[in-house]
Amino acid sequence: MSVPCPECKKALQPDERGARLYCTTDWCPALGMETPVWRALKTSGLDAPTPAGLPRPEHKGRPIPWVTACSADEVWWRALDAQRLALAQNTWLCQGCGLTLPDEAWVLATPEGQVLQAALHEACRDQALKSCPHLSGATTRATPHLTTRDRLTTDGQPLDRAAPSDPDFLHQWWLKATEQDA
Ligand SMILES: [Zn+2]
Ligand SMILES: [Zn+2]
Structure with missing residues (x-):
């Protein structure tokens, strides 16, 4: 099923990355306007968010984060639900299962310390690495790190001093330098 343009009701087209949709109707006032997939789904009432908890619902044998x-x-594999991600970042929820994390949780981070979105339970970390091999692949070379919230920063600030993560201005988390050296 396609996602309709809110203006002309014709099917929106995905961009190359599969994270945004845009209208291609040449007479439509929304022509060329890009919307993140999650927002287009919500606006059209077509979003069907997965429940929190384990085991994860699966699509063609692949667990859905x-x-x-x-x-x-x-399943829009390449499109994050930015509302959920912001909530996970602000309230220390697992991005894999949506449940609350213990004080110490896992993040996947590049060698530079750039965190892939948010934190995870140990079991959810294993599931993510198994079902998304690109996470640890040549592009990101991400590895798991056990961390607490106070060892993460965003925009050079500790998380508790930064503005909350917002669906339109998501946090980019970093592991503190000492963490990488350890
Ligand atoms: Zn349109
Ligand atoms: Zn989890």
């Missing part, structure tokens, strides 16, 4: 955007008949 809690932060992945979903409609009833489609």
Whole structure:
């Protein structure tokens, strides 16, 4: 099922990365305007968010992370639900299952310390690495790190001093330098 343009009701088209949709109707006032997939799904009422908890719902044998955007008949693997991700970052929820994390939790981080979105339970970390091999692949070379909230920063600030993560201005978390050296 396609996602309709709110203006002309014709099907929106995905961009190359599969994270945004845009209208291609040449007479439509929304022509060329890009919307993140999660927002287009919510606006059209087609979003079908997965429940929190384990085991994760699966699509074609692949577990669906809690932060992945979903409609009833489609999993938008490359589109994050930014509302859920912001909530996970602000309230220390697992991005894999959506449940609360213990004080110490896992993040996947590049050699430079750039965190891939948010934190995870140990079991959810293993599931993410198994079902998304690109996470530890040549592009990100991410490895798991056990951390607490106070060892993460965003925009050079500790998390408790930064403005909350927002769906339109998501946090980019970093592991503190000492953490990488350890
Ligand atoms: Zn349109
Ligand atoms: Zn989890």
